[in-house]
Amino acid sequence: MKPRYDVIIVGAGPAGTTCARYAAARGASVLVLEKDRDVGMPVRCGEAVSNRSLESIVPIDPRWIAATIKRFRLISPSGHIVEPDLGGYGYVLERRIFDYDLARLAVEAGAEVHTKCYVDDLLRATPASHAEGKAIPATDPAPGTTADNAQDGAWKGVSYQWKGERRTVEGRIIVAADGVESRVGKWAGIDTTTHMRDMETCAQMTISNVDLEDDACEFYFGNDTAPMGYLWVFPKGHGMANVGVGISGMASKKTAAIRYLRRFIDQRFPDAAVLTTVAGGVPCATTVGTLVQRNVVLVGDAAHQVNPLSGGGITSGMIGGKLAGEAIAMAIEKNDLSLLNNYPKQWRKEIGAKHDTYYRMKAAVYKFPDATLDDIAINVLKLREDKRTIWGVFRTALRHQPALVWEMVKTFGLK
Amino acid sequence: MLLIEIKPNSCDFCGCCVGVCPEDAIELQEAHISIIEERCTNCAKCVWVCPFEVLLFNKPEKRRSGASVSPEETR
Ligand SMILES: Cc1cc2nc3c(=O)[nH]c(=O)nc-3n(C[C@H](O)[C@H](O)[C@H](O)COP(=O)(O)OP(=O)(O)OC[C@H]3O[C@@H](n4cnc5c(N)ncnc54)[C@H](O)[C@@H]3O)c2cc1C
Ligand code: SF4
Ligand code: SF4
Numbered sequence: 001m002k003p004r005y006d007v008i009i010v011g012a013g014p015a016g017t018t019c020a021r022y023a024a025a026r027g028a029s030v031l032v033l034e035k036d037r038d039v040g041m042p043v044r045c046g047e048a049v050s051n052r053s054l055e056s057i058v059p060i061d062p063r064w065i066a067a068t069i070k071r072f073r074l075i076s077p078s079g080h081i082v083e084p085d086l087g088g089y090g091y092v093l094e095r096r097i098f099d100y101d102l103a104r105l106a107v108e109a110g111a112e113v114h115t116k117c118y119v120d121d122l123l124r125a126t127p128a129s130h131a132e133g134k135a136i137p138a139t140d141p142a143p144g145t146t147a148d149n150a151q152d153g154a155w156k157g158v159s160y161q162w163k164g165e166r167r168t169v170e171g172r173i174i175v176a177a178d179g180v181e182s183r184v185g186k187w188a189g190i191d192t193t194t195h196m197r198d199m200e201t202c203a204q205m206t207i208s209n210v211d212l213e214d215d216a217c218e219f220y221f222g223n224d225t226a227p228m229g230y231l232w233v234f235p236k237g238h239g240m241a242n243v244g245v246g247i248s249g250m251a252s253k254k255t256a257a258i259r260y261l262r263r264f265i266d267q268r269f270p271d272a273a274v275l276t277t278v279a280g281g282v283p284c285a286t287t288v289g290t291l292v293q294r295n296v297v298l299v300g301d302a303a304h305q306v307n308p309l310s311g312g313g314i315t316s317g318m319i320g321g322k323l324a325g326e327a328i329a330m331a332i333e334k335n336d337l338s339l340l341n342n343y344p345k346q347w348r349k350e351i352g353a354k355h356d357t358y359y360r361m362k363a364a365v366y367k368f369p370d371a372t373l374d375d376i377a378i379n380v381l382k383l384r385e386d387k388r389t390i391w392g393v394f395r396t397a398l399r400h401q402p403a404l405v406w407e408m409v410k411t412f413g414l415k
Numbered sequence: 416m417l418l419i420e421i422k423p424n425s426c427d428f429c430g431c432c433v434g435v436c437p438e439d440a441i442e443l444q445e446a447h448i449s450i451i452e453e454r455c456t457n458c459a460k461c462v463w464v465c466p467f468e469v470l471l472f473n474k475p476e477k478r479r480s481g482a483s484v485s486p487e488e489t490r
Contacts, residue, residue: 036445044429118444161444181430186439194434196460201431203466249435249464257466279466281431 001114001169005031006332008158008171009111010119010184012039015300015317016177017102017113018057022325024110028332031169032106033117033160040099044280045314046204046234046242047093048217053315054091057322061101066236067092070215074393077222077370080377084390090217092234092242093314102318118161119178122187122296123168125156154294155188173328173340175297177321180281182302190290192302196249198285200229200311203257204244205265207272212241220264221373227251228366229311231264243269246282246311248366284308286359287352291324291344295337299324305351309358309365316351323347357411361394364401418457418473419450425469432461432470 007023009016012034024030048069054060069090074082103113157170176184176192185192212235220231228248235241245261258279265272283304291298299305300317307316327343344352368376376397383392391414398404408414426448433441440454441461462470 116445120442179430181433181443183433183439193437196435196464199431199435199464201464201466249460252466253463256468258468277427279427279429279431281429281434281464281466283434 001031001112002029004157004170005029005112006171007031007173007175007328008033008169009175009177010158011177011179011182011300011302012099012103012113012115013177013179013300013317014099014102014314015302015305015321016175017099017106017111018318018321019175019177019299019325019328020106020111020113020321021102021109022322023328023332024106026326026329026333028329030106030111031171032103032111032113033119033158033169034113034115035118037116039103039113039115040095042276042278043095043206044202044204044278045095046232046244047095047236047314048090048232048234049093049312049314050086050088050090052088053319057315057318058102058105060091064093064098064101065091066094066240067214067234069217069234071213071217072390073216073218074377075218075220076374076377077225078374080374080381082377082380082388082393084380084388084393085386086390092217092236094236114162116162119158119184120161120166121159122155122174122184123157123159123170125154155296158184173295173297173331173337175299175324175328176302177299179301180283182298185288185293185296185298185302188293188296190288190293190296190298192288192298192304194281194283194285194304196253198283198308199249200246200282200284201249201252201257202244202246202280202282203261204242204276204278204280205261205272205274206236206240206242206276207265207269207274208238208240209271209273210239210241210269212239222370224370225264226260231260233268240275282306282311282313284311284359284362286356287347291347292340295340297324297328297340297343305347305355307358308355309362316355319351320347323350354411357407360404361398361408364398364404368397416457416475417450417452417455418475419455419459419462420471420473421448421450422469422471425467427467427469429466431464431466435460435464 006028007030009032159168218233229246231245285304299320305320306313323346331339438454440451462472
């Protein structure tokens with residue numbers, strides 16, 4: 001490890017390593033620090049992605065794919081099954097391999113990745129002016145005036161623990177890619193706390209010895225199954241599946257996620273062997289309002305770059321990482337931190353605004369009592385088959401909220 | 416006084432509690448969790464979101480007979 005880098009990225013999840021790959025490929029010196037001993041482990045994820053969004057961000061390696069999904073089944077509280085046409089297909093990934101490979105790609109692009117490094121604080125810069133009693137300027141320096149670290153911003157690096165030893169490393173730009181448990185942004189003064197209502201608290205088991213169709217993902221809804229959330233069954237091939245549940249923190253106050261999961265598995269898969277049980281949290285909110293604070297940049301779950309309706313954050317976090325990585329490389333190359341602000345702009349244009357709409361859809365849908373959910377399923381099943389798209393489902397579900405339907409149509413360019 | 420208790424050997428280190436903690440009062444390493452007592456306000460948000468029921472809220476002993484203390488009152 002060198003004493004100093006252009007960019008220090010905290011967290012080697014998909015968002016962090018994608019950011020590293022893009023920044024390093026354009027010439028920045030990049031260090032990724034990961035607290036765990038192993039990149040991508042344990043897997044706290046259902047591992048489902050859409051083919052299109054994954055292809056848009058990385059060339060797909062068949063080794064990452066556990067199952068290819070052609071059918072999506074939505075199951076209402078009393079068991080009505082709707083199978084909308086999503087207009088594409090999906091994959092269930094093998095994230096043990098996927099996350100590792102993303103780290104490898106970052107390294108091949110020139111980044112350094114170090115595991116077992118637990119970042120515990122930001123280092124405040126003490127420029128000469130500061131030592132003389134002058135405060136660090138409150139605004140970013142004018143373009144082209146940044147010369148070295150001390151003037152770059154308020155933080156000059158991070159401290160971390162490695163084998164019980166406290167060490168420091170300097171960086172001109174620091175990226176918070178530290179996932180749902182992100183603290184780096186908070187240390188930089190950004191409010192990244194997830195509201196309890198928006199935290200989907202999850203439990204998941206990877207089970208084997210089950211008889212499932214390998215091309216169908218199932219989503220179960222209902223107050224007894226997954227209040228303010230859903231329960232998923234995602235096949236992984238070879239008689240294996242990820243079965244998990246995510247419920248809002250508000251619902252979790254009464255009954256924890258693990259209890260819903262145990263009950264479902266006991267009923268539906270009594271003979272399954274449980275290979276792994278994990279807990280997890282997904283910040284299903286709109287994107288954090290401040291993605292760049294001086295020389296600190298937020299990506300992935302740390303920035304709440306998750307689709308708040310589906311809880312999917314793999315590809316959207318990677319897109320956040322890519323956009324941030326490109327802006328960072330440019331800022332380093334031109335020696336101008338203000339160029340970092342291109343990142344929030346691009347994010348909003350490509351994804352952020354859509355997530356705002358998804359958030360409002362979620363807020364509406366999660367209020368529905370079981371009877372309404374059943375009613376929606378029955379009404380969708382009355383639609384002509386070619387109208388049973390995912391938008392058909394939402395149009396039916398939100399038919400009493402025309403303003404929201406109109407917003408959906410506008411945001412997603414629906415016809 | 417810290418009223419949050421961590422059930423021993425139960426935590427999965429998933430970070431869900433850290434994500435909702437408004438005070439940045441939870442320290443979470445690969446396989447170690449602790450609460451920073453000086454920062455914690457006993458708001459109990461971490462207790463409510465834990466998917467595995469690892470965190471417990473210990474109501475303080477009753478001050479007067481019958482009157483229990485809510486988390487808000489103990490700040
Ligand atoms: C149960 C569950 C199911 C899910 N299912 C899906 C799904 O099917 N499809 C989908 O698209 N998304 C899913 N998600 C969401 C998805 O997993 C996340 O959005 C995605 O992993 C976010 O990537 P990231 O790189 O931002 O964060 P992470 O993958 O969480 O990576 C963050 C990394 O930072 C490290 N770190 C944290 N703090 C520090 C520190 N102080 N120092 C050093 N390193 C640190 C962590 O160890 C971790 O490796 C699911 C999430 C959960 C919990
Ligand atoms: S939410 Fe529960 S399982 Fe997850 S890290 Fe916190 S205490 Fe541990
Ligand atoms: S009780 Fe509140 S302040 Fe204390 S650790 Fe839990 S969430 Fe944080």
